[in-house]
Amino acid sequence: MKTTTLILGCGDIGTILGGELQQAGHRVVGVRRDARKLADSGLEALALDLGDAEALKTLPDADIVVYVVSADRFEEDAYRAAYPAGLTTVLAELGRRATPPRHVFFVSSTGVYAQQDGEVVNEASETQPGGFSGKLMREAEQALTEHDLPGSVIRFSGIYGPGRDRLIRQVKEGRIAAASPVMYSNRIHRDDCAGVLAHLIGKALDGESLHELYLASDCEPAPIHDVMTWMAKQLKVESSETIQSPLRRRASKRCDNTRLLDSGYRFRYPTFREGYTDVLRAGGHLPEK
Numbered sequence: 001m002k003t004t005t006l007i008l009g010c011g012d013i014g015t016i017l018g019g020e021l022q023q024a025g026h027r028v029v030g031v032r033r034d035a036r037k038l039a040d041s042g043l044e045a046l047a048l049d050l051g052d053a054e055a056l057k058t059l060p061d062a063d064i065v066v067y068v069v070s071a072d073r074f075e076e077d078a079y080r081a082a083y084p085a086g087l088t089t090v091l092a093e094l095g096r097r098a099t100p101p102r103h104v105f106f107v108s109s110t111g112v113y114a115q116q117d118g119e120v121v122n123e124a125s126e127t128q129p130g131g132f133s134g135k136l137m138r139e140a141e142q143a144l145t146e147h148d149l150p151g152s153v154i155r156f157s158g159i160y161g162p163g164r165d166r167l168i169r170q171v172k173e174g175r176i177a178a179a180s181p182v183m184y185s186n187r188i189h190r191d192d193c194a195g196v197l198a199h200l201i202g203k204a205l206d207g208e209s210l211h212e213l214y215l216a217s218d219c220e221p222a223p224i225h226d227v228m229t230w231m232a233k234q235l236k237v238e239s240s241e242t243i244q245s246p247l248r249r250r251a252s253k254r255c256d257n258t259r260l261l262d263s264g265y266r267f268r269y270p271t272f273r274e275g276y277t278d279v280l281r282a283g284g285h286l287p288e289k
Contacts, residue, residue, distance in 0.1 A: 009069030161190030
């Protein structure tokens with residue numbers, strides 16, 4: 001029988017992941033409020049409000065569940081509904097099934113860290129988020145790790161890729177972050193987000209033991225000034241304005257992905273150079289040679 005994977009909150013990352021899993025032979029069910037947005041994805045689509053306990057009873061049994069929900073706005077009530085409340089409701093439903101999932105993956109964020117002075121952080125680092133978004137994400141993480149269902153939390157750093165072009169637009173306007181104070185940035189290409197999840201799903205299905213937590217960020221934390229300066233060179237743009245870093249002060253940390261690399265994952269885009277070269281080329285941003 002085919003492995004069934006449920007992708008809850010099936011947006012950009014979920015759709016790419018679903019396509020990869022389908023190619024590997026999975027039955028993939030993509031769940032989101034508006035299933036019409038999955039019409040061209042090739043995935044089996046299901047329209048559902050994940051906060052509705054009664055509606056969740058219609059979810060099919062699954063071997064693997066990926067919870068990759070996005071809050072619909074940057075407000076506390078929206079974050080609470082999307083993360084701790086939504087995930088807790090899903091876990092309650094799946095946990096009472098006669099055939100529960102073999103593994104649940106929750107996509108979290110490095111926003112749970114409060115370090116801001118360039119410290120190196122990993123899975124063992126302290127998390128004391130100050131803002132509501134990090135606190136509520138941390139509550140959701142704990143809901144999974146404290147549940148009886150086997151699960152893993154994946155903390156993604158700043159996701160970039162096609163359609164996520166704010167930094168590119170700033171550089172094209174000649175605006176570059178200041179070199180001092182040094183503000184470290186961390187990122188992961190959208191396709192590596194899907195790749196990391198597919199990799200860990202494969203390990204779970206092979207019966208390998210997984211950690212409860214993985215930090216998923218590429219192999220080179222870098223000052224945002226360096227990233228933007230490199231990008232300006234590729235775009236052949238002269239910097240005309242020094243701007244305040246696009247990062248919030250609390251974001252200056254360096255993410256260590258050793259645990260993920262030790263699991264056998266190899267990044268498609270190990271640094272911002274490979275990843276942004278692909279994004280710039282695909283978006284038609286690079287000037288003619």
